[in-house]
Amino acid sequence: MNDVAATGISVLLVDDHPIVRQGYRRVLESQGDLHVVAEADNAADAYGAFKAHDPDVVVLDISMPGASGLEAIRNIRARSPRARILVFTMHNEAVLVKAAFSAGASGFVTKSSEPSAVVNAIRSVARGERAMSDDIAHILAEDSLSPTGSVLDQLGEREIEILRQFAGGATTEEIATHLNLSVKTVQNYHYLIKTKTGARTDAQLVRLAATCGLTRI
Amino acid sequence: MNDVAATGISVLLVDDHPIVRQGYRRVLESQGDLHVVAEADNAADAYGAFKAHDPDVVVLDISMPGASGLEAIRNIRARSPRARILVFTMHNEAVLVKAAFSAGASGFVTKSSEPSAVVNAIRSVARGERAMSDDIAHILAEDSLSPTGSVLDQLGEREIEILRQFAGGATTEEIATHLNLSVKTVQNYHYLIKTKTGARTDAQLVRLAATCGLTRI
DNA sequence: ATCCGGCTTGGGAAATTTGCCCGAGCTGCA
DNA sequence: TGCAGCTCGGGCAAATTTCCCAAGCCGGAT
Numbered sequence: 136m137n138d139v140a141a142t143g144i145s146v147l148l149v150d151d152h153p154i155v156r157q158g159y160r161r162v163l164e165s166q167g168d169l170h171v172v173a174e175a176d177n178a179a180d181a182y183g184a185f186k187a188h189d190p191d192v193v194v195l196d197i198s199m200p201g202a203s204g205l206e207a208i209r210n211i212r213a214r215s216p217r218a219r220i221l222v223f224t225m226h227n228e229a230v231l232v233k234a235a236f237s238a239g240a241s242g243f244v245t246k247s248s249e250p251s252a253v254v255n256a257i258r259s260v261a262r263g264e265r266a267m268s269d270d271i272a273h274i275l276a277e278d279s280l281s282p283t284g285s286v287l288d289q290l291g292e293r294e295i296e297i298l299r300q301f302a303g304g305a306t307t308e309e310i311a312t313h314l315n316l317s318v319k320t321v322q323n324y325h326y327l328i329k330t331k332t333g334a335r336t337d338a339q340l341v342r343l344a345a346t347c348g349l350t351r352i
Numbered sequence: 353m354n355d356v357a358a359t360g361i362s363v364l365l366v367d368d369h370p371i372v373r374q375g376y377r378r379v380l381e382s383q384g385d386l387h388v389v390a391e392a393d394n395a396a397d398a399y400g401a402f403k404a405h406d407p408d409v410v411v412l413d414i415s416m417p418g419a420s421g422l423e424a425i426r427n428i429r430a431r432s433p434r435a436r437i438l439v440f441t442m443h444n445e446a447v448l449v450k451a452a453f454s455a456g457a458s459g460f461v462t463k464s465s466e467p468s469a470v471v472n473a474i475r476s477v478a479r480g481e482r483a484m485s486d487d488i489a490h491i492l493a494e495d496s497l498s499p500t501g502s503v504l505d506q507l508g509e510r511e512i513e514i515l516r517q518f519a520g521g522a523t524t525e526e527i528a529t530h531l532n533l534s535v536k537t538v539q540n541y542h543y544l545i546k547t548k549t550g551a552r553t554d555a556q557l558v559r560l561a562a563t564c565g566l567t568r569i
Numbered sequence: 570a571t572c573c574g575g576c577t578t579g580g581g582a583a584a585t586t587t588g589c590c591c592g593a594g595c596t597g598c599a
Numbered sequence: 600t601g602c603a604g605c606t607c608g609g610g611c612a613a614a615t616t617t618c619c620c621a622a623g624c625c626g627g628a629t
Contacts, residue, residue, distance in 0.1 A: 152463035154470055158375015159364050246369035291576055304445055304556040320578055337554040339521040345569045350568055352562045508605055537607050
């Protein structure tokens with residue numbers, strides 16, 4: 136491996152919003168040492184782009200249609216354990232953060248962070264360090280202290296993803312398509328989530344998701 | 353800068369993610385005719401910034417924490433009816449689009465749009481035209497409904513009451529009992545409300561009720 | 570090595586709800 | 600008088616939800 140510090144840091148941007156990618160690209164490139172060598176707008180393309188360009192850092196938003204972003208992380212890491220992945224998203228739920236790290240992410244930064252925090256996180260991750268924004272650290276700290284787990288802790292990763300999409304207004308079929316599952320499976324998850332959380336109504340489910348920060352209203 | 357009209361279009365950016373604002377700013381300013389004169393990261397500051405800078409166009413994401421973005425639109429328009437507001441968000445639910453337009457927005461563009469579509473929308477809005485991205489036009493076309501009013505204006509007294517209880521988490525039977533109606537009638541109202549508002553999902557209904565202040569979450 | 574438990578994925582079948590059509594009573598209004 | 604709109608519910612096919620079950624997989628415990 137050559138010296139990253141001398142040549143700069145190559146970045147693969149993964150986000151489903153074209154304009155957002157454009158913006159990030161400009162912000163990162165204005166730093167001088169960061170170079171966006173490729174972009175992808177979905178989890179499926181992310182690994183292809185990674186393979187083709189072998190970037191130092193992958194910056195990706197985990198809230199994408201198609202396969203879950205967590206899926207993408209595992210995907211990339213399974214084939215390239217050296218990969219450095221920085222999750223960059225608007226979500227800040229403790230369960231999500233933990234899921235991302237255990238999936239193999241090297242860092243987790245929210246979009247509420249200052250641009251400087253984001254670029255510093257990219258540099259940290261490129262050096263092989265772990266990185267997270269202050270708000271994430273705070274949330275993880277609180278979480279580790281609280282004896283009463285959030286309701287979401289009872290839910291598996293898939294369940295959380297489905298709950299998020301459901302609360303966001305997606306139909307069962309849309310979720311099935313996004314996640315490449317059968318409608319039947321999504322229906323079963325829907326039911327499972329309700330029983331696990333104790334919600335007796337779809338509306339209660341949405342409120343629950345909202346109060347847990349899974350969705351914004 | 354003497355004549356704004358001759359020198360380009362001044363823009364106020366409202367989005368709660370600093371990095372995202374940075375990115376938009378760079379994308380817009382690279383166009384030459386667009387100038388970001390101010391930014392705000394919440395609905396409350398948006399009007400202050402508007403008053404201070406009198407921009408030609410306000411570009412804002414309605415999915416912000418704190419006060420609803422719709423609130424912000426109404427706020428600005430109430431005091432400055434000339435204001436041109438372009439909603440720029442990742443959401444693409446028909447109910448939200450209609451709510452935004454009836455709140456006084458001049459345009460609605462999703463973040464899935466190409467950057468060129470976004471800047472063109474800004475130019476259109478600056479000229480006083482209405483603008484929306486193709487996906488939004490498609491969604492509204494499908495929706496193909498009555499000329500607007502606030503979404504709640506289409507609903508009768510009973511419908512609103514039932515929507516409130518439903519969004520609050522009540523079961524169909526519970527609502528029927530509370531209001532002394534047959535379950536069948538409540539079911540019919542449920543259906544009616546969905547078709548009238550264009551909500552395709554119970555979750556969308558809850559979100560709608562929440563954004564209209566019918567229920568708190 | 571083996572077993573256990575949990576996650577994920579779906580089948581099946583009964584129960585319930587939805588989607589959409591309908592009619593009827595009531596009110597206000599032209 | 601008549602129309603229009605809200606309120607209330609029946610009917611019925613289609614879809615969804617509700618439960619229960621099974622199989623594969625994986626990680627941890629024995």
